[in-house]
Amino acid sequence: MARAYAEVIGDPISHSKSPLIHGFWLSKLGIDADYRATRVFPDDLGAWIAGRTADPDWRGCNVTIPHKAAVLDHVADPGGVRGSIGAANTLFRTGDGDCIVTNTDAAGFLAPIADLDLSGAPVVVVGAGGAARAVLFALEKVGVGRVTVMNRSPLKAAGLLTHFGLKGDVVPLGAPLPPAALLVNASSLGMTGQAPLDLDLSPLPDEALVYDIVYAPLETPLLAAARARGLDTVDGLEMLIGQAALAFELFFGTAPPREHDDELRGLLLA
Known part of the structure; x- marks a missing residue:
């Protein structure tokens, strides 16, 4: 049976600490799912999103440089992110299976x-x-x-x-x-x-x-x-962990265990 997964996309992406954060929370909660980092080039963004949204195991993705504005051209925006913040950092599936954007950065x-x-x-x-x-x-x-x-x-x-x-x-x-x-x-x-x-x-x-x-x-x-x-x-870890916690709940349907934040920071600083 295929495992559910989410990921973070960007170009470059090797620096991202999101897989460590989400993987830590998945492990603590005993959730059988993956979280990956995927490099997506700007010219490939539309085709990449189309491919992922067709995969029923895909729960969504976080979005980083340089795609935060460009993703708004490829995904539904019922919350009006384009007109408010003008940039999105999270794509996720709704209960109906549709894929929409939001922004957890603010x-x-x-x-x-x-x-x-x-x-x-x-x-x-x-x-x-x-x-x-x-x-x-x-x-x-x-x-x-x-x-x-x-x-x-x-x-x-x-x-x-x-x-x-x-x-x-x-x-x-x-x-x-x-x-x-x-x-x-x-x-x-x-x-x-x-x-x-x-x-x-x-x-x-x-x-x-x-x-x-x-x-x-x-x-x-x-x-x-x-x-x-x-x-x-x-420092940047404060905002990173805060926005990741909101996205994690959208991806996996449960809040992350924030009582372990000190342990998580230790891992991120190691």
Whole structure:
């Protein structure tokens, strides 16, 4: 009998820690299923999705760079992800067997800072891709103040501020940071194989929080610089585990055992 399975897709994909996370939870719960990492090239995305949705054992997939916007062209979107966040990170089967998209990144991003009062607070976000869309969507929901977006393409970044109804500014990468309560790296800068994100953090107040969604490596130059300044930090594993937990329940019909998060983090850091 064939086993149910889910997976994560992207290009590249070898860095993904999602198979370890989902495999850990499947093992803890005794669920007889698999979770894989699959490299899918951009030109092959449509045909790949068509093939997987025809497989009754396939439960869905997580989606990472560079497919988060492109998947919206190939899968039903009854929740209006295209019009809200504009990027999807999860494809899953409904109870009727249909395949639809959603985005668990926004909730996963907010989970580790849920106790932080960001109402009216100034924020800096680096990047304007699919992850940045989820971050800005989440920040709008909690009522932040002015948002400064740092990005190579000012026009793209300005469009995101308008899309999410946020007041703020767009500045190029490398521009001086404004004072902010929260700095979020929502780009791939600092990821293994990518250029580092080199920012002078001195304009940030002492109570600022620096949040880097990159998780490979976990200790990015940005987080190292923030800790050297004595600033509070949130690393990429927090958001990764949070968004994965929501997706796991969609794939396998049960919540993951979050009481084992400390053990899971240990495995991810090993």
